[in-house]
Amino acid sequence: VSGIRGRLTRIWLRAVARLVPGNRRADWLEEWEAELDAHARIEAEDGSRRIHTRAWGALPDALYLWTREAGMRGWGRELRVVVRGLLRRPGFTAVALITLALGIGANTALFTVVHAVLLRPLPYSEPERLVRLWGTQSSERQLGGTVSYPDVHEVGARTSAFSAWAAFDEWRPAVGGEDGPPEVVSGATVNTSFFDVLGVRPALGRFFTSEEEGEGRELRVVIGWGLWQRRFGGERDLAGRTILVNGDAVEVIGVLPRDFETLRLEGRGWGAPEIWRTVATPPPFRSGRSWAGIARLSDGVTIEAAQAQVDAATAALEREYPEDNFGWGMNLVPIREQLLGDTDRVLALLMGAVGLVLVIACANVASLLLVRAVERRRELDIRIALGASRARLAGASMLEALVLAGFGSALGLGLAWLGVGTLAGRLTGILPRVDGIRISPAVAAFTVGVALLTALLFGVVPAIDAWLRSGRRSGSRVAASARGGSDGHESVRLRRVLVAAEVAVSVVLLVGAGVLVRSVEALYRVDLGMEREGVLTVRLHSAAFIDRSPEEAAALYSDLMGRLRALPGVQAAGAINILPLSGGFSCDGVTRDDQPPPQPGEGRCAEIRTMLPETLAALGVPLLRGRTTDEADHRADAPRVALISEEMAESFWPGEDPLGKSITIHEASWQVVGVVGDMRHFGPAGVTRPQAYLPAHQDPWGGVSYGMNLLLRGSSDPHALTPAVRRVIEEVEPGLGITTVASMDDLLGDSVADSNFRATLFGAFAVLAVLLAMVGMGGVVAYSVRQRTREIGVRLAMGAAPSRVSRMVLVEAARLVFAGAVVGVVAALLASRALEGMVFGVSARDPWTIGVALVLVALMGTLVSLLPARRAARVDPLRALAGE
C-alpha cells in the first residue's frame, strides 16, 4: 500500500495492534498488512475503494482478542478459582451462605407483601379518580361514618365534581342449597352504576343496566370470581343461568374478574362481598345512615375542588332538611388511602427492620471475608509480586462476594418461597390485598437487586483491603508474609467495629420489638368494661328474619333464649344488635325530654344498642346505679326503659341524677332506669362514647327483626358450649343459619390483630438479628483467641492463672457489647419516632424495654464468648510457644 492512504492505514493498524496481546501482536499485524496489501493490488486493478472500510474492521478484531485474552477468559479463570476456593472451605462457605440466605430470604418474603399490598396497581380504571364518601358530624368531624342513601344521590346530582357515583350497603344472603346446605356469604346491595364507577369489566356475562334498578324489578345478581370457582366450579355458562339465593331462583348475569378487589363496609365484621344485587326500594329516610358512597371524580377535578363542591352541597341539604341533616357533611377519601390506610407506614417500618437484619448479615459475611483475606495475604502478596494489577485483585475479591451473594440469594429466594404461603395465610384480615402475595418476576428482580447490594456491602471492605495492599511496595511484604508475620491487627480492629455495629443494630431492633410487644400486652390489659373471659358470641343469619313480623321474631327469640339458658354450663344468655369489639360507629341522635329540642347542629348522639334480657349480665357489664332491665321490660307493650352508660350520664346530666329522667331515641321516649359501666365497644384502643341500651322488643326502629347476636356466659372455655348451642338453634328453627361463632377473646384478638402482626413480625426480625449478631461476635472473639494463642501461652508460662486469661477474653467481648449497646441505645432513641402512632400504653422510649434489651444482648454476648474464653484458659503454653 503506498501513498498517504497507505501510510495512514499502517499507522491505524499499528495503533490498534496495541490492543492485541503481546504474544500475538506481530503475527496479527503481519496478517492484516498482508491482507490490505493484497487488496490494494486488486483495488489498483478494478478501481474499487473498499480498503478503508476493511481497515476499520481491524479494531473489532483487536478488541475481540483483547477481551478474550485479558478480560473474559481471565475472569472465567478467576471465577473457577473463587468457586474452588469456596468449596475447599465448606465451613466458611456454609456459614456465609446461611447468613445471606436468612437475610435475603426475610427481605424477599416481606417484599412480596409490600409488592402485593402497596406496589401492585389497583384493579380499577384510573383509581386515582375514585373516592369514598364518608359521613361526618360537625360535633365530631374526624370520625368517619356511613351516609344516607338520598344524600349520596343528591350530592352527586347537585355538583359537577363526580362523573359517576353509587351507594352500596351490606347484604348477607344464603347462596345455593340444591344439594347440601346453603352457604351464607357476604354481599352488597348496590346502585346499577356501581361497577361503572369502579371501571371494571366482567370476566363473564355483563353487569347491571340502569333499567334493572328499582321497585318491582326481578332480582338478578353478579357474583365474584371466588364464589364462582368455589360453588359453581367456574362453569363458563353460568351467566344467564339461575342459582338459589335465600331459597329463590335468581339469575346470575355476570362474574367479576379474578383480580377485582371488592369494597367493603369497614368495621362491621363484614367480609369481602362476593355477590351483588341492585337496590330494589330506595330507602326514603334521610336519617338512615347505613350506606356507603363511592364516586369517580370528573375529568380534571382535583379532590380539593370536589370536596369544596361537596361541602357546599351538604350545607344546602342541611338548610333544606334541618331535621335529618343537621351537622352532617361528607368527607372524600381517595380509594387508595381507603383500601390501604396506614399500611404503607407499617410496611415501611417492617421493611426497615428487615433491612437492618440484612445489614447485620452483610457485616457478618464481611467479617468472615476479612478473616479469609488475612489468611490469604501470602497468596495476595505473591500475586502482587508476579504483577497482578490492583484492579484485578480488588475485582477478584468483589467476584467472590458476588458469587456468595448469588448463591445466597438463590437460597434466600427458596426460603422466601417456602415462607410466603404461611405469611399470606396469616395476614388475611390484617392487611388488605394479601391474595396477591406470591413470588413474582418483580419480587425476583428485587432479590437480584438485594443480592447485588449485599455483595457491594460485604465485598467492598475486603476489596478495598486488597486494593490498598497491592498499592504498597510489595517486595518486603512477600518477605514478611513468608515469615508468617501477623499483620492482621487492622483487620481485627475492623471486624470489632463491624461486630459492635451489629450489636448496636440488634439493640435497636430489640427495643422496637419490645415496645411493640408491650403495646400488645397493654392492649390486652385494658379494662374493656366487661368480663370477656368465658363469653361465647354467635352471629345469626339475618336473612332468616326478613319475612317475620316483629311479633313472630320476638316469639322465636323468647323460645330460643329460654332453651339456651337451660343448657348446662350456661350462666347467662342474652343478645345484642351489634357485638362489642366488632362494630363501627353508629351514633344516633339523643335528646333530653325535659329540655327544648336542640337547634340544628347542636344535637348530640350516643351509641345505641338494642338487647334482650340478661345481656349485660352475660357480658359482665356492672350495674352502677338504679336497676337493670328484667323480662317484664322486654315486651313490646311495656313502658319503654333504657340503661345508660356512666359517660352518658355525666355528659347528658352533668351534676344531676339521670335516674327517672326521659330521653328521646329513635323517635320514642324512654325512661332511664339504670346506669351501667362504660364498655369499650370499639376495642381496647378505641374511644368510649356515651352509650344507651334499649330492650330490643321496644325499639320502634326494627327491634329484633334484623337479627341479633347471641351472647352466652359459660365456664372457662366458651367454645365448649358451641355444639350444644348449634343443636338448640337447629331444634328451634332449622332455617336459622349461624354465620360465625367466636369467643369474646377471639373478637379481642381480631381487634388487636394488626398490633399483634406488627409485634410478631418485628419480634421475629429482632430475634434473627440478635442470633446473626451473636454468630458474628462469637466468630470474632474465637478468632481473636486463636490469633493471640502465642501471647496467651506466654502469659500462662509466666504464671498467669487460667481464670485470669478467660476473664481477659470475656472483658474483650464485654467491651464490644458495651460499645455496641451505647450506640444502639442512642440509635434506638433516635429511631423511636418511626413507631409513633403504632404503640399503645407504652412509650416508644420505654426505659424498662431498653433495659431488658441491654440485659438480653449482654447475656447473649457472654454466652457466645464463654467457649472461646474456656479455650483460651486451656492453651498449652509449651505448644503455643513451640508453634512459633
Next chain:
Amino acid sequence: MTHPTALILTALASGYRYGFDIMDATGLPSGTVYPALRRLQDARLVSSTWESERDAHDDRRPRRRLYVLTSEGQRAVADAEARLADARRLLGGQLRGDLT
C-alpha cells in the same frame, strides 16, 4: 450457529481461504469476519497457517494467512447441511419449490 458463522463456514467449505476473500464471498464486513474466524479457531472448527514464502514470492506480495476447515469443521458443515435437507423434506409438502 449465527447466520454470519454459517456463511463463513460455507465459504470456507467452498474453498475460500483468505480472510478478505471470505469477506468478498460472504459480503460480511471485516469487523464481523475476523472475530468469527477467531472464535471458530477457538472451537477447533477452523485452523490457520501462513502460506508458504514461495507462493507469496511467486505472486510478489507478502505472505497471507490461510484459513481451512478442520475435520471437525467439515463435519459441522455437513451436519448443518443435513439438518437443512431434513427441514426441506419436512416442509416440502407445503413449501415445495420455495426452498429449492
